[in-house]
Amino acid sequence: MPPVQTKPSLSVPRALVFASVSLPIQAMAIAMAVYLPRHFASHLGVSLAAVGTAFFIVRSIDIPVDGVLGWAMDKTRTRLGRYRLWSILGAPVLMAGIYALFFAPEHVGLVYLVTWLLVLYCGNSMLDLSHRAWAAALAPRYNDRSRLFGILIAVGVLGSASVIAIPIINDARHVADSANVQMMGWFLLLLTPIAVALAVLTTPERIAPNAGGHEFKLADYAALLARPTFLRLILADLCLSFGPGWMAAIYLFYFTDSRGFTTGQASMLLAVYILAGIVGAPLIARIAVKISKHRAVMMTTTGYSLTLLTFMAIPKGNVPVGMLSLFVAGVFASGFNLLTRAMTADIADEVRLEQGRERAGLLYAMTTMTTKxxxxxxxxxxxxxxxxVGYKAGEGVSNSAAAIHNLELVYIIGPVVCVMLGGLCMIGYKLGSERHAEIRRQLDERDALYDEAAIIESVTQQPAVRTEPGAA
Structure with missing residues (x-):
């Protein structure tokens, strides 16, 4: 059989337009992780325990929903496409959750937080899962995926940086901290429909043909987790999400109370950390092409952990030194999501070759579950x-030296341990570039046969054209 000719990945301009969906996704992620929990606790009179409980309850409920959404996406076949349709549906749900939470009244209760967090996370899952699975279909080759996901991460960095710029600008204008979250809310409400419309209207989607055979069953969740490559990836993703997530939740507490920065300065440092991804994501994508994705994970986790240890040495209120440490950490951190999501696409190809069905949405749902x-x-x-440990988060509260020291230990030790464990999970990972190239060769050959069969079937089923006697 002659080699199958496959279409190249998206050009850089079209990839940038497609990646625009990453802008609201990542902007909301940083707002939710860093600013909104603190806003509820410090400005709306909700206790730390209540905020933590609300997020824990919602994540616990939301986690299995991702599996259902991923399965539903893979089953969808419409004129609009498979993942394209779900991007359209996810935008208004996400916007409803943004409006309710970013403009919440004072002293909201646990029921209010849980209800609207569920709405927001459901909309986010619909948009995020469909975008990642769609990206996997647009870039079928091993190295192409590193490049495309590198662009997605770099564009997403701009969304995160835009949100972080709001408190920096407000601090310079001497605007109260309490106004930051509402301004972020307006920004997200305007950005989301524009970004989704750009991607949907300009990016095609080809639905891969089903090869027949295996139908998904609930027991397949366990079977997927039992795959050595996917199990390693899931465990690594859990650790690589938990470490930075731990730090993000108490970032402002650490850099204001321990390192002596104002909220505006701390936001500026966070902007440097996020913007470092514009440099880091393409750089790490290129490194992954050279040394493979799983080795790049081990490299970035080691560099990130060593950089975190330098945070304790940042002089109080010293912005230039803080910028340097945060920039280096941000370069390494930008590789975490890039590499694990690109590797998920490779595993989706392996599963589709074996089962004959698209499972990208489901696999991305399962990796998103670990993140959640x-x-x-x-x-x-x-x-x-x-x-x-005795740390107090209320406005105007003075913490003791012992409480600040405990804050520092909480901030550093846990993330370093978790991120290093994530890197160790990649030891012995087998799905490299050569193995994936063989998988894609077999998939392309099989897809070509099914496409040819579908064309023949459609032609043979055309109704015969009746002609009148004597017609030319």
């Missing part, structure tokens, strides 16, 4: 631990 588990544990556990 980490998010639930990180926000809930860090806030509970801070209360346990």
């Amino acid at each position: 588990i980490a998010g639930a544990i990180s926000i809930g556990s860090t806030f509970w631990v801070l209360e346990l």
Whole structure:
């Protein structure tokens, strides 16, 4: 059989337009992880324990929903496409959750938080899962995926940086901290429909043909987790999400109370950390092409952990030194999500070759589950631990030296251990570039046969054209 000719990945301009969906996704992620929990606790009169409990409850409920959404996406076949349709549906749900939470009244109760967090996370899952699975279909080759996911991460960095710029600008204008979250809310409400419309209207989607055979059953969740490559990836993703998530939840507490920065300065440092991804994501994508994705994970986790240890040495209020440490950490951190999501696409090809069915949505749902588990544990556990060690988060509260020291230990030790465990999970990983190239060759050959069969069937089923006697 002659070699199958496959279409190249998206050009850089079209990839950038497609990646625009990453702008609201990542902007909301940083707002939810860093600013919104603190806003509820410091400005709306909700206790730390209540905020942590709300996030934990919602994550616990939301986690299995991702599996259902991923399965439903893989089963969808419409004129609009498979994942394209779900991007359209996810945008209004996400916007409803943003409006309710970013403009919440004072002293909201646990029921209010849980209800609207569920709505927001459901909309986010619909948009995020469909975008990642769609990206996997657009870049079928091993190295192409590193490049495309590198672009997605770099564009997402701009969304995160835009949100972080809001408190920096407000601090310079001497605007109260309490106004930051509402301004972020307006920004997200405007950005989400524009970004989704750009991607949907300009990016095609080809639905891969089914090869027949295996139909998904609930027992397949366990079977997927039992795959050595996917199990390693899931465990690594859990650790790589938990470490930074732990830090994000108490970032402002650490850099204001321990390192002596103002909220505006701390936001500026966080902006440097996030913007480092514009440099880090393409750089790490290129490194992954050279040394393979799983080795790049081990490299980035080691560099990130060593950099975190330098945070304790940042002089109080010293912005230039803080910028340097945060930039280096941000370069390494930008590789975590990039590499694990690109590796998930490779595993989806392996599964489709064996089962004959698209499973990208389901696999991305399962990796997103680990991220959400980490998010639930990180926000809930860090806030509970801070209360346990005597740290107080209320406005105008003065903490003792012992409480500040405990804050520092909580901030550094857990993330370093978790991130290093994530790197160790990649030892012995087998799905490299050569193995994936063989998988894609077999998939391309099989897809070509099914496409040819579908064309023949459609032609043979055309109704015969009747002609009148004597017609030319």
